[in-house]
Amino acid sequence: MKAGVGLVSSLVLFLLIGAVFTQRPRPKRPTKRPPTTRKPPVRKPVGPTEPEPQEPTDFPPPILGPPSIFPDCPRECLCHPSYPNSLNCENRNLRKVPIIPLRIHYLYLQNNYISEVTAEAFNNATEVRWINLANNRIQKIDKQVFEKIPALLYLYVQKNQLKEVPSGLPATLEQLRLDRNLISKIPAGAFNKMENLTLLDLHYNQLSDINLGKNTLKDLKSLMQLNLAHNVLKKMPSGVPGNIIQLYLDKNRIDDIPKDYFKDFTHLAFVRLNYNQLSDKGLPKTVFNVSTLLDLQLAHNQLTAIPFFNSHLEHLHLNHNSIESINGTEICPYEMQADLSDDSLVPRLRYLRLDGNHLHPPIPLDVIMCFRHLHSIII
Numbered sequence: 350m351k352a353g354v355g356l357v358s359s360l361v362l363f364l365l366i367g368a369v370f371t372q373r374p375r376p377k378r379p380t381k382r383p384p385t386t387r388k389p390p391v392r393k394p395v396g397p398t399e400p401e402p403q404e405p406t407d408f409p410p411p412i413l414g415p416p417s418i419f420p421d422c423p424r425e426c427l428c429h430p431s432y433p434n435s436l437n438c439e440n441r442n443l444r445k446v447p448i449i450p451l452r453i454h455y456l457y458l459q460n461n462y463i464s465e466v467t468a469e470a471f472n473n474a475t476e477v478r479w480i481n482l483a484n485n486r487i488q489k490i491d492k493q494v495f496e497k498i499p500a501l502l503y504l505y506v507q508k509n510q511l512k513e514v515p516s517g518l519p520a521t522l523e524q525l526r527l528d529r530n531l532i533s534k535i536p537a538g539a540f541n542k543m544e545n546l547t548l549l550d551l552h553y554n555q556l557s558d559i560n561l562g563k564n565t566l567k568d569l570k571s572l573m574q575l576n577l578a579h580n581v582l583k584k585m586p587s588g589v590p591g592n593i594i595q596l597y598l599d600k601n602r603i604d605d606i607p608k609d610y611f612k613d614f615t616h617l618a619f620v621r622l623n624y625n626q627l628s629d630k631g632l633p634k635t636v637f638n639v640s641t642l643l644d645l646q647l648a649h650n651q652l653t654a655i656p657f658f659n660s661h662l663e664h665l666h667l668n669h670n671s672i673e674s675i676n677g678t679e680i681c682p683y684e685m686q687a688d689l690s691d692d693s694l695v696p697r698l699r700y701l702r703l704d705g706n707h708l709h710p711p712i713p714l715d716v717i718m719c720f721r722h723l724h725s726i727i728i
């Protein structure tokens with residue numbers, strides 16, 4: 350009898366242990382299962398190395414999130430309970446945009462395999478303010494998408510495969526990042542009425558002079574940062590709005606600057622023209638005499654002389670040109686005789702790069718006499 354009880358109880362114990370053991374891996378299963386059940390063509394249980402020939406692409410399957418307290422949270426995304434207005438769908442192997450719930454303001458879709466953005470996903474997403482679509486494979490964003498999200502402020506679509514600036518962008522935009530695409534076309538009126546746009550990033554595309562006609566940027570009254578670096582421009586872009594602060598044009602093929610190009614800019618402080626084809630001939634003598642300018646970068650061009658600049662300039666990059674000599678008297682932006690008394694007249698230049706030219710130390714005395722705030726000069 351006792352033995353029987355012992356046997357029964359150890360059997361019960363065994364069953365319990367068995368239950369515990371079989372239960373232990375179970376919590377993982379629900380997260381593992383959906384990817385395989387989502388692929389109907391797979392017949393056999395799939396080993397990790399087995400190829401999946403039925404998949405339309407080589408991309409790994411979408412990663413599904415844990416169950417959410419929000420019933421409207423798409424399974425492909427994360428919905429943080431403390432950020433009810435954010436939808437985190439980044440890094441989840443997505444091929445398409447999931448259905449966006451109405452409560453969402455901030456939408457993170459970067460680092461996926463999305464190739465097209467269509468309107469259906471946004472049918473209820475009328476409150477969206479920010480969208481990050483960076484680093485996908487987007488070739489097209491349907492115009493209708495933007496009709497659904499009329500309050501959009503930030504749109505980040507850098508590192509994709511767009512061939513043109515999307516049409517129908519909302520006039521509400523404040524930041525637009527389209528860098529690192531294949532853009533060679535800006536449809537007429539693409540930036541019309543965007544009176545609040547402060548940042549436009551188009552660097553690393555295939556834009557040429559014809560894309561930047563007088564009217565392309567004309568409505569962008571609030572524009573502060575314009576990045577057109579790494580395109581195929583031969584001329585300075587026309588119609589750049591007068592309130593601009595940063596103008597980046599590195600890595601183009603610009604070989605001259607019109608005489609009054611910078612005349613009408615009232616806040617221009619940062620100009621980058623590194624890696625262009627500027628020579629002395631292409632630079633009118635006082636073209637950079639702009640009193641708001643703080644940082645001027647002209648590295649990797651073909652200059653043989655130091656251009657004249659305003660006494661307010663603080664940083665000047667002239668490295669990797671063909672400069673052979675410096676005449677401190679000529680480049681000094683004020684009369685050296687009238688100096689010592691008034692410090693506000695002393696040129697503000699603090700940092701000067703001249704390495705990669707045909708210059709040799711020592712630095713001429715008149716340079717040191719004139720630029721008394723110079724902290725570092727690299728020859």
Ligand SMILES: *[C@@H]1O[C@H](CO)[C@@H](O)[C@H](O)[C@H]1NC(C)=O
Nearest residue numbers: 448449450451469470472473
């Ligand atoms: C949009 O919202 C309505 C009501 O909130 C809901 O019935 C509908 O299913 C939603 N549509 C989509 C595509 O989620």
Ligand SMILES: *[C@@H]1O[C@H](CO)[C@@H](O)[C@H](O)[C@H]1NC(C)=O
Nearest residue numbers: 519520521522542543544545
């Ligand atoms: C620009 O911003 C102002 C102030 O926030 C706002 O009143 C105006 O409607 C905005 N313009 C557009 C086109 O959204």
Ligand SMILES: *[C@@H]1O[C@H](CO)[C@@H](O)[C@H](O)[C@H]1NC(C)=O
Nearest residue numbers: 635638639640657658659660
């Ligand atoms: C440079 O601009 C200043 C005004 O900022 C002006 O007073 C000065 O005469 C100009 N210098 C030259 C050489 O054009």
Ligand SMILES: *[C@@H]1O[C@H](CO)[C@@H](O)[C@H](O)[C@H]1NC(C)=O
Nearest residue numbers: 674675676677678679680713
């Ligand atoms: C520098 O330029 C001034 C004015 O053009 C000239 O008088 C002077 O001789 C030059 N100095 C040198 C070392 O060439």
